[in-house]
Amino acid sequence: MNHWLLKTEPETYAWQQLGSTPEPWNGVRNYQARNFMQQMQVNDLAFVYHSGKERQIMGIARVVRTAYPDAEDTRFAVVDVVHERPLPQPVTLAALKAHPDLQDLLLIKQSRLSVMPISADAWQMILALTIS
DNA sequence: GCCAACGTTGGC
DNA sequence: GCCAACGTTGGC
Numbered sequence: 001m002n003h004w005l006l007k008t009e010p011e012t013y014a015w016q017q018l019g020s021t022p023e024p025w026n027g028v029r030n031y032q033a034r035n036f037m038q039q040m041q042v043n044d045l046a047f048v049y050h051s052g053k054e055r056q057i058m059g060i061a062r063v064v065r066t067a068y069p070d071a072e073d074t075r076f077a078v079v080d081v082v083h084e085r086p087l088p089q090p091v092t093l094a095a096l097k098a099h100p101d102l103q104d105l106l107l108i109k110q111s112r113l114s115v116m117p118i119s120a121d122a123w124q125m126i127l128a129l130t131i132s
Numbered sequence: 133g134c135c136a137a138c139g140t141t142g143g144c
Numbered sequence: 145g146c147c148a149a150c151g152t153t154g155g156c
Contacts, residue, residue: 009154030139051154093155112137112153 003123004036004046005107006061006081007114015048015058015086022064022080025115026072033115034077038067045084047118047126049107055093057126059086087130095129102126 006025008014017023028034040046044063050056065080096102102125103109106116118126 007154055155110137111155112139114153 002039002041002044003118003120004040004044004063005049005057005116005118006046007049007051007107009052010050010054011052015050018048018059018061018081018083020082022082024078025081026070026078028070028078028114029073029076030112030114033113034067036115036117037077037079039117040066040079042066045123046081047123050090054090056090057087057092058090060084087127089130091126091129096126099125099129 012027025037028037040063042063042065046061046063047057048059048061050058061081062084063079064082067077067079070076070078093107096105097108102122105118105122106113110116
């Protein structure tokens with residue numbers, strides 16, 4: 001299983017709106033992000049990150065349908081996700097940037113990318129940050 | 133509100 | 145095919 005991070009502006013679509021009904025993760029208009037989405041498998045888990053004013057990881061989503069064309073623009077793709085579980089505490093971008101072993105995160109190195117893979121190690125380190 | 137990063141567009 | 149101009153994203 002692979003791990004991912006999905007970025008969203010909470011004013012447009014917020015983590016709190018995601019429930020058990022499959023939600024198309026649409027609106028991605030970047031080929032690098034699309035290519036990552038096309039690698040997602042059913043039951044992969046993804047952090048959901050709020051950009052803008054919040055700048056923190058809110059919770060975890062689960063992929064329930066692999067990539068298919070975005071009806072609004074078939075050059076791009078969407079996957080369907082559902083709510084998996086919230087984080088006990090959101091993990092802020094500042095906390096990620098302060099962690100010496102997380103400096104290779106694409107969230108930090110490539111701030112405009114909206115869909116990205118998260119290594120298994122990084123996934124565990126980020127989860128550990130929610131407990132401390 | 134500003135600006136860096138970076139993707140896209142269009143003239144050549 | 146190159147590159148300048150421009151638009152968008154997103155952190156600060």
